[in-house]
Amino acid sequence: MSIKEIAEKAGVSAATVSRVLNNPNYKCSSPEVRDRIWKAAIALNYTPNTAARNLKMGIQNTEKKVYYIGVLMTRMEKATTDPFFNELLRVIESEIHKQIAILTKVWYMPLFSNDKKCRRENLDQIIDGMYEETDQKCDGLIIIGKCNKEALKKLNQKYKSVVSVNRNSTNYEVDEVLCDGQKVAMMAVEYLISLGHRSIGYVGDCYNEARYRGYLEALHKHDMEPEAAYIMQTGQTEAEGYEAMQKFLQSEDRPTGIYCANDITAIGMLKYLGTNKNRYYVPSIIASDDIEEAQYTRPMLTTVALPKEEMGKFALYLLIDRMRGGHKSVVRTELEGKLMIRNSCTAADEGGWSDYCI
Template sequence: MSVTLKEIAKKAQVSISTVSRVINNDTNKPASKETQDKVWKIVRELGYVPNQNARNLIKGQESIIENTNTRAIGCIFTSTKDTYNDPFFSQIARGIQDEVSKRGYILGYSFSSCDMSFSSLYNNLTSNPVDGAVILGRFSEDVLNFLKQNIKNIVYTGVNYVDAGFDEVICDGYKGAMAAVEYLISLNHREIGFIGSTKELENVVNEHRYEGYLDTMNKQEIPVKKEYIQDVELSTADGFTGMDNMIKRLGKDKLPTAIFCANDLVAIGAMKALHKNNIKVPEDISIIGLDDIELSEYVTPGLTTIKVPKVELGKFAVKMLIDKIENGHTLPVRVNVPFTIIERESCRAIN
């Protein structure tokens, strides 16, 4: 049985018109932030799917999840607000755009949902209806449920498994992290640190790169030292701050001999902090990243990293999404694309 605005209004203890204004982001007579949060919480709890525009809400016409055959595909960045500036995601987006055009579809929208209210997110989804969307980046359970309610066909792509009931195209960040740490161990490093995100995100997308680091250290019976771990966002600035904090806390003589950084932006920031403190890479400390963004080849020293085929992730995601749209496969499918180790100059063997 479908949920009505009246039921939402009753549970939220507000009027039906207030619910309608919240869902449609009516700026002429906006509800308070507290009321908006309450209404959207109930919308998600009850599984209500809003209709395509404000006039249709009370009439109960067709919801956007059923509005297909547009030959348009959306792209939603659900990671940090700096996703657009992250070369990892921009390369995936390039692959998406190339494949969308090749297949005779159009890119209906491309936006970041980070820090976006549910009313704004809904308006972004409804302003340009699409047949399906590619999701990039980590997301909370609330965002996951909202997207599933409002988009019929979804494919996720990235380096973390999501196991959210829809198709995934993955370059396994867990195994990539294991390969990075094993590479450092092969160079005789035993004091190995980690800089990157260590937190789970509301039990929806776990940070598998950190898990890969921990599991490899434990498998090789190498002690994991908490003082060698820095929990930071995956950006150059946070990589710099994390490394700088470690240096200030431990001093130059008590640093690990090698560090695995969760992505190349973090690694480049960490290398900048080491340079600032007159610590040489790789003579004093080895650094390895994960991504192989273009900049990694041009920093000094060149960054050793795990290469993720970013453009291919985007292309495979579109191929899988269009197959779902046109052929209607129902079982969630996961495609794994391989990674490779790119050896440059930021790591060295020790005795």
């Protein structure tokens, strides 16, 4: 299978296909073009160099075994739901390509991050169905996002070689690459506290969520009590961030600083402020992830960057090493977040931003 064949199936040039497959940061003319290319590559079982040709011809004496790898997205219904996970997926797709492996399937199944739904559903049947979709060609699985504990055990039993890439630890259930959400949230809230904020809100998932625990721990460390009115449980989408800021503006008691569990929620909040300007209430907003769009908001979003490139690369290294029998014990690789100070946070005694619109 050649790049030319993928280009023909996707309706783009071979040069565009090569750039997309090899560079996760390459910007296509539109997200739809990139999605078409990867769908074509998956459908055609594409691998670089001669690996696919050797498989097709039945040649077994290749230098390295070609592995079939699936990716399970547990926090997204589709590719456009959360840019952070989409950007992380781009890195992993390119790494699979570089490792001369075959990406067999990308599943978008938020069921696996919902404990209540996992208790109601027949997980064995769902997981068996996933495996059948790949014609039983799946040597390993990468799970991106939080996963129900029971579901994780069943996935590990089925696929044998599993790596989790996440902000929430699996507690050594499977190999994992972790950027600890609790530490990330503490870093963000500590920054707001350093600016003099004492009334600090939280917007995001609260149930069994490391970032929410980090928010509470940071407040406790500084002898600050969390206010129920400042905490908003959301599904972490732009639309729900927009609604959350609307609720804050309608409330009489409002926080001066807000930590959003992810960037896209914070962007929704900034968009609401941009269209409903209120000079008497301009909170400092900080988030975590550092998606591409965070640099282009007005004001530019202060956030804690997660090292997506390294997370994706280490996930592939761990998975391939396990599939090759290189290690048997469960391995955790933990990476640090980095505070990106921009314009959406100001000192508590200042009047807020001079401009807030997207």
